[in-house]
Amino acid sequence: MKVLHVLDTGDFSGAENVAITIISYLEKHDMAQCVYLSPKGPIEDYLAEKNIDFYGVDKLNFSSLKKALAIVKPDVIHVHSFKSAVILALLNPKGKFVIHIHDNPEWLKHVNAKSILFLKACKRADRILTVSDAIEYEFFYSDKVFEKIENIGNPINDGKIIRLSNKPIFFERKNKNQLNHGALSSGGKRYNPKYDFDMIYVGRIEEEKNPFLLAKIINELCDMNPSIRIGIVGDGKLRDKFFSKIEEYYRENNITYFGCLENPYPIIKRSKSLVLPSLSEGYATVVAEALILGVPVVCSGVGTMLDVIDDKCGKICSFSDKAYVAEISRLTTDEIYHHRKVKATLERGRRLGNIREYYRKIRKLYNEMVDQGDFILSRYQNRL
Incomplete structure (x- = not known):
């Protein structure tokens, strides 16, 4: 299974850290080959230190992402920003499509051009991950896609x-x-x-x-x-x-x-x-x-x-x-x-550490996405 993680900045912050945590876990347990796609920037040094494959673009837009999809040919595309979700939905790729919402901006809570565009992206997506219940409750159109939404939290080791x-x-x-x-x-x-x-x-x-x-x-x-x-x-x-x-x-x-x-x-x-x-x-x-x-x-x-x-x-x-x-x-x-x-x-x-449970959710998500059933679950459950 090949997974492409898409982020729209070349910096290192919360969403980038989460993406790196997921990639490191999947590759450590031989569950997936992962590629990290983002604009070029300081993030390249962090990825190089962790031996994570990097696909750098000068700017994340329709043409650069379309070209990347043709080259990487991912089975699963895991996007970590609103912008990348909308672009990917417009491209209508063949692979499975996961939207990971890390923020809860004010525009998400109201009817406007941004929230309508994002709703269209959510309808195209196979799964929608959030980091808090508040995002689902406050997203104006969450009732249109509620069956796809799961609060996965953030990894706290x-x-x-x-x-x-x-x-x-x-x-x-x-x-x-x-x-x-x-x-x-x-x-x-x-x-x-x-x-x-x-x-x-x-x-x-x-x-x-x-x-x-x-x-x-x-x-x-x-x-x-x-x-x-x-x-x-x-x-x-x-x-x-x-x-x-x-x-x-x-x-x-x-x-x-x-x-x-x-x-x-x-x-x-x-x-x-x-x-x-x-x-x-x-x-x-x-x-x-x-x-x-x-x-x-x-x-x-x-x-x-x-x-x-x-x-x-x-x-x-x-x-x-x-x-x-x-x-x-x-x-x-x-x-x-x-x-x-x-x-x-x-x-x-002392009550906030959740890394084992987070990995369990990630493993379950990717197994379901590629329909590999209990084989991988049983193979890797003892490695946690």
Whole structure:
């Protein structure tokens, strides 16, 4: 069986990590030959390290995907974005077609050109995977394709997260303020994992992540505590505008920017809190990762956050900058309060690991897609 995974960015983030996890599992157990297709970019280095076949395109569009399908000839096409789902539906390929929804954008919840186009793609698809029940409930047209939808969640390998959190991190310091607007390499100075951050943000710097509210929160935190230490991990289309706002506030000295990191866990682990003021989320994987590492999460409460975050292990602040500032400040300065939340966070995090169950769902999905029945199921069930 040959599987083509299609993504529409060349970066490394949540959806890309999920695709790589699925590919690694399928190939490790000889269940499929997989090819990763996306625009060229930083993702190429990650794929090369893991020996995953990469089909790079200059731009993901109708003609580039049509050409790739003719060359790869996949039995199953597994798309990980709304854009790639719509393009593939227009191509009407011969192989089985899986749509994997990682996000829950506002347009998905209403009648508009995007949601109508996506409905047409869903009707063409054989299966539709989501990362949270909220996506199915809130997708305006979900009743038209409900029989194809399955909430598969996101893979959370708690043992691996804890193991990687104990590794050192290397990065380059580009200037005296430690603020670098480009991706940071792994070949520079060693990052000392004993250097704590009072707050960290990990994620894409995109509109749905609410970066300008994040900048406002940072500014107000610095007003209250001029020596506060803040880490930023991630990249995105709004990176330059976000850092322009930080510089407008004169807060560069409080921030260490790491860019994209394949392993952010040592930095998360050594932070007093993680902030996530997102406008929309599918499954906020970084929330689960932070909880597993004992880091309280201060967030907006969208997506699956409401299912795992409460006042014991963090705080739901919606979009109130004052609420974020009050909670993060207390976690920074009140050691007893912080210790109590860390204890509750670790307890919550112990219940979030799901990697064996996730692999079982993936195995079942692909077996059903190619109609290979119980043969592969029985062959591989003891390898988990």
